[in-house]
Each structure stands twice: as C-alpha cells, then as structure tokens.
Amino acid sequence: MTATLSAPAPVTTAPRQIRWLLRLHRPAVYTWAILVVGVAGALLWLWGPLTDAAATAWHDYRTTCARDLPCRYDQDAILRYKDVYQYTTAVILAVPFLTAAWAGAALTGREVEAGTVRLAWTQGVSPLRWLAARLALPALLVTAGTGLLALLHHVAWSAGEGRIDTAKHWYDVPTFYSGGPLIAALALTGLAIGALAGLLTGRSLVALCVSALSVAVLWIAVQMSLPHLWPTVAGVAGRGRFPTYSGIKVEEGIVTSTGAHVPASTCASDASAWCQRFNDQRHAAGFYVDYHPYSHYWPLHLVPAGLLLALTAVLTTLTFWLLHRRTTGIPTKAARAVGAGRGGATGAAR
Numbered sequence: 257m258t259a260t261l262s263a264p265a266p267v268t269t270a271p272r273q274i275r276w277l278l279r280l281h282r283p284a285v286y287t288w289a290i291l292v293v294g295v296a297g298a299l300l301w302l303w304g305p306l307t308d309a310a311a312t313a314w315h316d317y318r319t320t321c322a323r324d325l326p327c328r329y330d331q332d333a334i335l336r337y338k339d340v341y342q343y344t345t346a347v348i349l350a351v352p353f354l355t356a357a358w359a360g361a362a363l364t365g366r367e368v369e370a371g372t373v374r375l376a377w378t379q380g381v382s383p384l385r386w387l388a389a390r391l392a393l394p395a396l397l398v399t400a401g402t403g404l405l406a407l408l409h410h411v412a413w414s415a416g417e418g419r420i421d422t423a424k425h426w427y428d429v430p431t432f433y434s435g436g437p438l439i440a441a442l443a444l445t446g447l448a449i450g451a452l453a454g455l456l457t458g459r460s461l462v463a464l465c466v467s468a469l470s471v472a473v474l475w476i477a478v479q480m481s482l483p484h485l486w487p488t489v490a491g492v493a494g495r496g497r498f499p500t501y502s503g504i505k506v507e508e509g510i511v512t513s514t515g516a517h518v519p520a521s522t523c524a525s526d527a528s529a530w531c532q533r534f535n536d537q538r539h540a541a542g543f544y545v546d547y548h549p550y551s552h553y554w555p556l557h558l559v560p561a562g563l564l565l566a567l568t569a570v571l572t573t574l575t576f577w578l579l580h581r582r583t584t585g586i587p588t589k590a591a592r593a594v595g596a597g598r599g600g601a602t603g604a605a606r
Contacts, residue, residue: 284358285397292401295347299408302340303415310337311419318421338422341412348405348434352446355398356471359450360463363390368458383583384576391451391572398447402440410435426550427504429479436557441564442478446471448571455578478560485559488546490517495535495542498525504548504556510540517544 309330316329364387413435416423424431433439450467457463483506491499492511499508509520518538523531525543548556 281362281394284362285393288397288401291347292405295344295405296408298340298344299405299412302337302344303408303412306333306337306340307412307415307420309333310416314419314421334420334422337416337420341416341424344409344412345430345434348402348409348439349430351398351402351405351439352442352471352475353468355394355443356446356450356453356467357464359394359447360453360457360467361450361460363394363447364451364454365457365460365463366454368454369460383579387451387576387579391447394447395444398443399440402443403437406434406436406439425502426553427548432553432556436554437561438478438557438564441561441568442471442475445474445564445568445571448568448575449474452571452575452578455575455582478564482556482560483548485563486548486552486555489549489552491545491547493543495540496526497543499543499545501545501547501549503550503552505545506548507546509544510535510538511542511544513539513541515541517546 310333313330313333317327319325320329321327413424413426413431417426426432426435433442446467449470450463453466453470454460454463457466483504488506489503491501493499507519508524509518510524511517523534524545526532526535
C-alpha cells in the first residue's frame with residue numbers, strides 16, 4: 257500500500273499574534289504620543305511668542321530700570337519663559353528613566369511574572385519573534401520622539417541666547433543634555449536596559465526599580481566621562497590674572513617656568529597673598545584652564561551617543577541570547593502542528 261504524504265497546513269497565526277502583541281501596549285503608545293505632542297507644542301510656544309515676549313521684557317528692564325526712569329517691564333513674560341523652559345527641560349530629561357521603567361515593568365517583566373508570555377510562545381509566536389515585536393516599535397517611537405523633542409529644545413534655547421538675560425548657558429547640565437542626540441541615545445539604552453531587567457528579574461516592580469537605578473548609574477558614568485571624550489582647548493594667562501574661558505571646565509593648574517602644565521587643586525590663581533607665596537614656591541609662571549568651548553557642542557553629543565548606541569546593541573544581543581537560552585525546548589504552535597502532521601502521515605503510511 258502506498259500512502260501519499262501531504263505536508264502539514266501552514267500556520268498563519270504568527271502575523272496575527274504579532275499584531276496582537278503590538279495592540280497590547282496601545283495605551284503606552286497613545287500616552288507617549290500625547291507626551292511628545294504636548295511637549296513639542298510647549299517648545300514651539302517657547303521658541304516663538306514666549307521668547308519674543310521675554311526678550312522684549314528684558315529690553316524694557318535694561319532701558320528703564322537701569323536709568324532714572326520709571327521701571328516698567330513685563331515681569332510675567334519673563335517668569336512664563338522661565339517656567340515653561342524648566343518644565344519642558346525636566347520632562348525631556350525624565351524620558352530615559354520613564355522608558356527604562358516602562359520597559360522593565362510592562363514590556364517584559366509583567367508578562368514574565370504573570371506567565372502570559374509562555375501562552376504567546378505556544379500560540380504561534382516564537383520567543384525571539386516575540387521579543388523583536390516587543391522592541392521594534394518602542395525603539396522607533398522612543399528614538400523619533402525624543403530626537404524631535406531634543407531638536408525643538410535646542411532651537412528654542414538658541415532663540416533666547418543673547419536676548420534673554422537669564423537664559424541658560426549651553427554648558428548648563430540640564431540644557432546640554434536635553435538639547436541634543438545624547439538624550440535620545442540615553443532613552444534608547446534605557447529601553448534595552450529595561451527589557452533585559454524584565455527578563456532577568458521576572459518581577460515587574462523589581463525590574464522597574466532596577467531599570468531606573470541602572471539608568472541613573474549610566475547617566476553618572478556618562479557625565480563623568482563626557483569631558484574626556486574629546487580634545488580640550490587650553491586658556492593660558494600670566495601671574496596676577498586668571499585665564500578667561502566660556503564652556504565646560506575640565507582641568508586647571510599652573511604653568512611652570514618651562515611651559516609645563518601642572519594640574520593644581522588649590523591656588524590655581526593668585527587670589528590671595530597666601531596663594532601668591534605658594535605659587536612662588538612652586539615656580540609658577542602663569543595659569544591654565546583646559547575646557548570645551550561651544551564649538552565642541554556637537555562632538556560632545558555625538559561621541560557619547562555613539563558609545564551608548566554600541567552599548568544598546570550589546571544589551572539587545574544579550575537579551576536575545578538570554579531569551580533563546582531560557583526558552584530552548586519550548587514548543588510553539590507551529591512546531592506542534594508540524595509534529596502532528598508528521599505523526600498523522602506516519603500513521604497513514606502504516
């Protein structure tokens with residue numbers, strides 16, 4: 257007896273399951289969209305009307321209050337500019353923490369804790385495809401949204417530079433981080449950290465705390481290493497004066513009679529009689545400051561952002577490897593269908 261072996265019917269539920277995975281976090285997508293649109297609108301408001309009104313108020317203040325004229329200026333316009341600038345900056349700086357906490361608690365941790373993730377794996381979605389569907393859309397939305405907010409923040413800050421007396425300098429820490437690609441790279445790394453923490457801990461609350469704390473530690477490391485990722489510029493002055501500079505100070509010290517630069521934690525200027533005597537004893541001929549000027553703004557963003565993207569790739573690869581190792585041997589619906597088809601064909605042949 258000859259039996260015809262027919263291939264098992266293909267399983268077509270995987271795309272549908274992936275769409276279900278994407279719909280599962282629709283509230284988070286809507287929340288993120290509302291956040292981005294709201295902050296973007298506030299930054300556009302800051303860029304245009306608020307900056308113009310505050311600049312006019314400061315002009316009125318300088319032209320009336322500094323003279324023997326009645327002091328007339330719009331103080332409310334200055335305060336509105338200040339408040340909106342601070343609030344939008346704070347929200348942008350919170351994005352890496354929010355992303356990491358959400359990824360750890362909801363993206364992976366909650367489903368591992370509840371056990372629903374295994375149900376998805378047995379319904380036609382392989383573990384690796386499940387994780388890819390989990391990460392792809394959030395990564396795209398986080399990168400695009402945070403990048404847009406950083407761009408608008410930088411443009412809004414630039415509009416007030418030189419026009420508003422209380423405008424932040426470019427090297428102000430919150431202003432620096434919230435106005436360039438570095439914040440988007442931190443948010444993307446936070447997403448990878450959260451996904452990994454959720455798989456490692458299997459507890460949503462624990463993963464949330466671990467993810468947020470990890471981002472804080474990472475940010476401190478970035479802040480400490482950032483001044484050393486790009487060559488500095490040296491400002492030099494003779495005795496009795498201090499080098500003039502504007503930017504991020506990296507190091508300061510004395511210039512010896514041979515022209516050598518020696519770092520000094522104390523008396524990097526002749527600010528007092530004691531410092532003058534101390535500098536005489538160490539044969540100081542002048543003073544120097546190593547710093548980053550405004551021309552280093554974009555290199556100081558792009559270099560650490562590139563390093564963070566490399567770290568994100570490593571963390572993502574580690575997450576996929578960990579998931580593959582933990583789920584090896586778990587049958588999916590497709591695998592069971594293939595096995596059932598082969599079993600039926602074998603029985604018919606017999």
